[in-house]
Amino acid sequence: MRQHLVIGGTRGIGREVVKRLLATGEAVSVLGRKAPSPGDAEAAGVRYWTGDLATDPAGPLAEILARGPLGSLIFCHRFKGPGEAWDGELRTSLSATKAIIEAAAPHFDPTGPRSIVLTSSIVSHFVADEQPVGYHVAKAGMNQMARYYAVTLGARGIRVNTVSPSVFIKEESAAFYADNPELTARLSGITPLARMGFAGEVAEAILFLAGERASFITGQDLIVDGGISLQAPPSMARKL
Numbered sequence: 001m002r003q004h005l006v007i008g009g010t011r012g013i014g015r016e017v018v019k020r021l022l023a024t025g026e027a028v029s030v031l032g033r034k035a036p037s038p039g040d041a042e043a044a045g046v047r048y049w050t051g052d053l054a055t056d057p058a059g060p061l062a063e064i065l066a067r068g069p070l071g072s073l074i075f076c077h078r079f080k081g082p083g084e085a086w087d088g089e090l091r092t093s094l095s096a097t098k099a100i101i102e103a104a105a106p107h108f109d110p111t112g113p114r115s116i117v118l119t120s121s122i123v124s125h126f127v128a129d130e131q132p133v134g135y136h137v138a139k140a141g142m143n144q145m146a147r148y149y150a151v152t153l154g155a156r157g158i159r160v161n162t163v164s165p166s167v168f169i170k171e172e173s174a175a176f177y178a179d180n181p182e183l184t185a186r187l188s189g190i191t192p193l194a195r196m197g198f199a200g201e202v203a204e205a206i207l208f209l210a211g212e213r214a215s216f217i218t219g220q221d222l223i224v225d226g227g228i229s230l231q232a233p234p235s236m237a238r239k240l
């Protein structure tokens with residue numbers, strides 16, 4: 001049975017990706033650190049595994065891959081946890097991602113579309129000093145990792161791309177933005193599309209790159225930010 005594997009698919013963007021994949025009737029495997037939200041594991045076609053990529057990058061991967069050949073491999077995780085952010089970011093975002101891609105590459109379904117999408121961030125291009133340096137370096141490394149594998153896995157028909165979101169509202173942060181209307185208004189005010197984006201909108205971009213409509217796109221980074229990064233910083237400052 002062909003399956004899609006979503007790493008970090010229990011919350012945020014990853015969970016939105018999983019919901020959309022399941023709606024198409026495809027089988028989906030999901031890896032997260034903790035158990036999924038109540039009710040999620042009851043959906044038809046989904047199986048959840050737990051494992052901590054920061055300490056054990058291989059985790060339950062062999063068991064997951066034994067479930068069936070891969071159609072897509074989608075990364076939506078980021079480091080959160082105890083310990084030094086630099087080591088954690090590099091281990092979780094770079095070393096674990098590399099280990100999973102290399103272990104999974106021989107398991108793609110040779111008869112169907114094959115693709116890998118890594119969720120990066122706008123901080124792969126810009127500096128957001130509320131985030132640690134390791135997050136920036138890990139995301140920039142992820143973009144170059146995607147280009148590397150786009151070239152080296154291309155002959156096997158596997159496409160590899162990244163999506164770089166700016167800040168967005170997810171189910172888990174909706175109450176925070178609702179409770180902080182000034183911040184939400186300021187972020188909306190500097191966005192050309194005049195609002196904040198939603199996790200579901202990032203998930204749609206990921207699934208576009210993962211799917212057949214992007215069949216000749218590989219090694220690219222798709223920025224999903226409502227146009228914020230098009231503007232010169234002084235121009236944004238005048239809007240505040």
Ligand SMILES: NC(=O)c1ccc[n+]([C@@H]2O[C@H](COP(=O)([O-])OP(=O)(O)OC[C@H]3O[C@@H](n4cnc5c(N)ncnc54)[C@H](OP(=O)(O)O)[C@@H]3O)[C@@H](O)[C@H]2O)c1
Binds near residue numbers: 010199
């Ligand atoms: N949120 C934003 O505004 C924003 C902006 C730009 C880019 N991004 C990027 O978008 C992606 C998704 O962000 P998000 O905010 O949707 O993330 P999130 O809500 O924090 O969810 C992260 C997912 O990754 C899993 N995960 C985290 N650490 C893990 C580990 N060590 N081992 C296994 N699974 C692990 C989490 O599982 P548990 O919950 O069980 O730990 C969860 O399923 C990330 O790559 C992030 O860097 C986010």
